[in-house]
Amino acid sequence: MDLEFTSEERAFREEVRAFLKDNLPEELSEKVAAGKELSKEDLLRWQAILHERGWLAATWPEEYGGPGWSAVERHIFAEECALHSAPRLVPFGLNMLGPVLLKFGTEEQRREILPRILDGSDWWCQGYSEPGAGSDLASLKTRAVRDGDHYVVNGQKTWTTLGQHANKIFCLVRTSTEGKPQEGISFLLVDLDTPGVEMRPIRLIEGGHEVNEVFFTDARVPAANLVGEENQGWTIAKYLLTHERTNIAGTGFSIKDMERFHRLAGQITRDSRKIADNPIYAARAAEIEIELEALRITNLRMLANAKGGAAGGIESSMLKLKGTQVRQAIQDLYRSALGPQAAPMADELSENELTVPVEAARAAPAYFNNRKLSIFGGSNEIQRNIVAKELYRR
Amino acid sequence: MDFNLSEDHQMLADSLRRYLTDNYDIETRNAQVYAEPWHSPETWAGLAEIGIVGAFISEEQGGFGGSAEDVSVIFEEIGRGLCAEPLLGALMGVRLLAGLGRDDLVEAMVAGTARTALAVYEPNVACDLSHLEAKARQDGDDWRLSGRKSAIYGAPGADHLLVAARTEVGIGLFLVNSPELISATMVDGGGVSDLVMDELKAECLSSDCRSELEDALDMGRIALCAEAVGAMAHLIDLTQDYLGQRQQFGRPIASFQALQHRLVDMLVELEQCRSITIAAVAGFGAKDQARNVSMAKNLIGRMGRKISEEAVQMHGGIGMTWEYPGAHYAKRLVMIDHQLGDHNDHVLRLIELGDASQGEAA
Ligand SMILES: Cc1cc2nc3c(=O)[nH]c(=O)nc-3n(C[C@H](O)[C@H](O)[C@H](O)COP(=O)(O)OP(=O)(O)OC[C@H]3O[C@@H](n4cnc5c(N)ncnc54)[C@H](O)[C@@H]3O)c2cc1C
Numbered sequence: 001m002d003l004e005f006t007s008e009e010r011a012f013r014e015e016v017r018a019f020l021k022d023n024l025p026e027e028l029s030e031k032v033a034a035g036k037e038l039s040k041e042d043l044l045r046w047q048a049i050l051h052e053r054g055w056l057a058a059t060w061p062e063e064y065g066g067p068g069w070s071a072v073e074r075h076i077f078a079e080e081c082a083l084h085s086a087p088r089l090v091p092f093g094l095n096m097l098g099p100v101l102l103k104f105g106t107e108e109q110r111r112e113i114l115p116r117i118l119d120g121s122d123w124w125c126q127g128y129s130e131p132g133a134g135s136d137l138a139s140l141k142t143r144a145v146r147d148g149d150h151y152v153v154n155g156q157k158t159w160t161t162l163g164q165h166a167n168k169i170f171c172l173v174r175t176s177t178e179g180k181p182q183e184g185i186s187f188l189l190v191d192l193d194t195p196g197v198e199m200r201p202i203r204l205i206e207g208g209h210e211v212n213e214v215f216f217t218d219a220r221v222p223a224a225n226l227v228g229e230e231n232q233g234w235t236i237a238k239y240l241l242t243h244e245r246t247n248i249a250g251t252g253f254s255i256k257d258m259e260r261f262h263r264l265a266g267q268i269t270r271d272s273r274k275i276a277d278n279p280i281y282a283a284r285a286a287e288i289e290i291e292l293e294a295l296r297i298t299n300l301r302m303l304a305n306a307k308g309g310a311a312g313g314i315e316s317s318m319l320k321l322k323g324t325q326v327r328q329a330i331q332d333l334y335r336s337a338l339g340p341q342a343a344p345m346a347d348e349l350s351e352n353e354l355t356v357p358v359e360a361a362r363a364a365p366a367y368f369n370n371r372k373l374s375i376f377g378g379s380n381e382i383q384r385n386i387v388a389k390e391l392y393r394r
Numbered sequence: 395m396d397f398n399l400s401e402d403h404q405m406l407a408d409s410l411r412r413y414l415t416d417n418y419d420i421e422t423r424n425a426q427v428y429a430e431p432w433h434s435p436e437t438w439a440g441l442a443e444i445g446i447v448g449a450f451i452s453e454e455q456g457g458f459g460g461s462a463e464d465v466s467v468i469f470e471e472i473g474r475g476l477c478a479e480p481l482l483g484a485l486m487g488v489r490l491l492a493g494l495g496r497d498d499l500v501e502a503m504v505a506g507t508a509r510t511a512l513a514v515y516e517p518n519v520a521c522d523l524s525h526l527e528a529k530a531r532q533d534g535d536d537w538r539l540s541g542r543k544s545a546i547y548g549a550p551g552a553d554h555l556l557v558a559a560r561t562e563v564g565i566g567l568f569l570v571n572s573p574e575l576i577s578a579t580m581v582d583g584g585g586v587s588d589l590v591m592d593e594l595k596a597e598c599l600s601s602d603c604r605s606e607l608e609d610a611l612d613m614g615r616i617a618l619c620a621e622a623v624g625a626m627a628h629l630i631d632l633t634q635d636y637l638g639q640r641q642q643f644g645r646p647i648a649s650f651q652a653l654q655h656r657l658v659d660m661l662v663e664l665e666q667c668r669s670i671t672i673a674a675v676a677g678f679g680a681k682d683q684a685r686n687v688s689m690a691k692n693l694i695g696r697m698g699r700k701i702s703e704e705a706v707q708m709h710g711g712i713g714m715t716w717e718y719p720g721a722h723y724a725k726r727l728v729m730i731d732h733q734l735g736d737h738n739d740h741v742l743r744l745i746e747l748g749d750a751s752q753g754e755a756a
Binding site: 129132133134135136139158159202203204205206207211269270271272278280281328332335336338339340341342343344345353354355364365367368371372374375376379380381384385 | 428515517518519520521522524525542544545547576578579580581582586588641642643644650652653699703706707710711713714715716717721724725728729731732733736738739741742
């Protein structure tokens with residue numbers, strides 16, 4: 001047994017660390033640490049810095065501008081980024097559409113689209129979910145009907161994350177109503193400027209705007225925008241879901257959040273006792289850390305297996321389940337540690353006004369917002385179903 | 395044994411429920427509570443008119459209620475209707491003022507023409523008043539207050555603030571008129587303030603009323619527990635309805651056992667929360683007041699969060715939206731735990747009070 005990273009991997013970690021120290025703008029990491037919303041400019045700025053270093057598209061091969069990392073290197077990179085409070089990379093172009101085009105796209109699509117993802121010319125969003133199709137994605141109804149060398153698209157997508165910044169959307173659309181519902185779905189790329197496409201904001205529980213709904217009314221989309229074959233969309237979507245997702249457990253975020261908790265616990269006094277010395281908080285924090293450490297090792301074990309080619313859907317399901325539980329537990333602990341000070345939406349107030357430490361000002365809104373972690377990307381119930389189904393497959 | 399509400403209580407509950415259903419839908423509420431002045435003077439007047447503030451104190455004190463049961467009946471409806479009007483501060487304030495014989499203010503409060511908030515807690519104080527640091531010093535006929543009060547719920551726009559501060563003889567209570575506050579919006583709606591006092595002029599209501607303060611706070615906690623029970627009941631109803639309506643995989647998601655069992659667990663916890671609140675109501679003013687109140691506040695804090703999280707989760711994306719009423723109930727349920735001592739503070743208070751079974755045996 002060997003729990004250690006190799007010396008090359010350790011050297012790689014040092015390299016990433018040094019890079020982040022020198023290149024991650026402080027304004028950005030401060031915003032991330034305080035749980036504040038990042039602007040489109042913020043996100044693109046960080047993306048450009050990584051792109052310049054050739055580190056933006058962790059999962060892509062070198063030939064297309066990726067760094068050509070191993071799964072372990074990708075893991076190390078993601079973890080270090082989280083530990084340094086780097087802005088999260090919006091996954092839709094980089095980790096979803098990119099891999100899909102690499103596997104199913106034409107060479108022309110790759111040459112045309114991938115560079116525009118890297119240099120930030122295109123911002124992609126994901127159009128899978130519909131009002132009537134969430135967990136049951138195969139029941140989606142948005143229709144794409146072939147008309148000459150166009151598809152005519154009608155329907156509605158929803159929950160489109162950061163669609164307000166996007167100029168492109170990749171969609172699952174229905175191209176056939178015959179056979180099983182899974183069999184009539186296609187993967188289509190749509191320009192959001194296309195006449196007949198309209199985006200409207202949805203406001204989330206804590207007041208923020210990060211999701212949208214998208215309406216299609218007779219939108220004409222070139223047939224060349226189809227990825228893979230017609231009616232192959234379900235295979236493509238499934239490929240993405242089971243595609244090895246290195247950062248799915250989010251241990252880097254959890255480690256970082258735990259660090260923030262400890263800092264806060266050393267600052268906040270309640271009834272003449274530091275939160276850090278309060279046995280109830282100390283015990284709860286210790287228990288969560290135990291789970292986190294176990295998860296970190298579970299993640300590494302699965303990563304080591306993946307290296308040997310044994311990656312499966314159920315590993316990523318289990319990592320997602322536990323990863324979101326741990327992250328949400330830490331968010332809860334953090335909010336709770338603030339006591340009555342957690343109540344204000346103290347965003348705009350400075351340290352001298354309300355008594356909340358600036359870093360902690362968004363603890364409650366962030367907690368509510370992060371309830372999403374166990375809902376999107378396949379809810380935790382659906383992840384359990386996937387694992388259970390696999391267990392009884394034979 | 396009789397757990398039913400008396401006729402009077404039932405009438406009070408009904409009229410409040412009717413008022414809120416007719417005048418306080420979720421859009422109206424949200425428009426009122428997320429921006430200055432964080433509540434609606436009109437709604438406030440409406441509530442006073444049906445006698446809500448008066449029901450917080452007894453007839454001798456100028457009201458027409460005053461029992462813990464009166465309070466819990468009202469707050470359960472407040473919770474069900476997700477009313478964010480600053481009633482908690484009024485409850486604790488009017489009880490203290492009535493106890494201290496300030497009939498002039500009490501009368502105005504009952505009529506709805508004056509509003510008070512109670513400033514007890516400080517940035518470093520969560521539950522236990524022994525740790526208060528704010529000081530009061532006599533200055534001729536006046537008093538001067540120094541220190542900082544925080545998380546004063548419902549303080550923005552209040553006419554009077556009742557401020558607790560240390561005196562030479564104990565913990566006193568002081569009246570500050572039209573105070574200058576640092577105010578903010580709460581995540582779950584409503585306004586909250588901090589008060590920075592540097593030799594702030596105040597009127598002394600009592601130089602030592604610690605036990606009255608403790609009673610007012612315990613009554614406030616009972617109110618919060620009852621509010622939570624009302625909010626839980628409504629949120630569980632919403633969840634039950636949603637699971638029954640929402641179709642995925644060609645059938646209502648209520649047909650999935652993975653969700654059914656969780657809904658049932660929520661219901662069981664609601665019954666438990668109702669029971670522990672009843673115990674706190676029944677024990678108010680009796681020997682075990684503090685113990686019962688802390689048991690209730692602890693269980694409510696834990697289960698409020700659980701029911702909130704489960705409801706959001708089982709609604710999926712819809713539960714995450716501002717548009718959906720249930721989301722606001724979910725926020726309120728979590729944030730109730732942050733008021734007047736959370737589940738951890740109250741379990742510590744229970745431990746300090748000693749073993750419950752010893753009390754039984756003695
Ligand atoms: C913040 C946020 C961002 C999102 N971003 C995107 C995006 O960018 N693009 C996109 O396409 N989608 C996005 N989504 C949509 C997301 O993937 C869906 O919300 C999710 O798949 C759940 O679907 P639903 O909301 O329709 O819930 P439903 O499917 O209606 O589920 C409701 C509840 O029932 C449970 N349930 C459903 N079926 C079963 C079952 N068979 N067994 C047991 N339990 C079950 C669910 O787990 C959930 O608890 C986002 C969602 C959120 C909240």
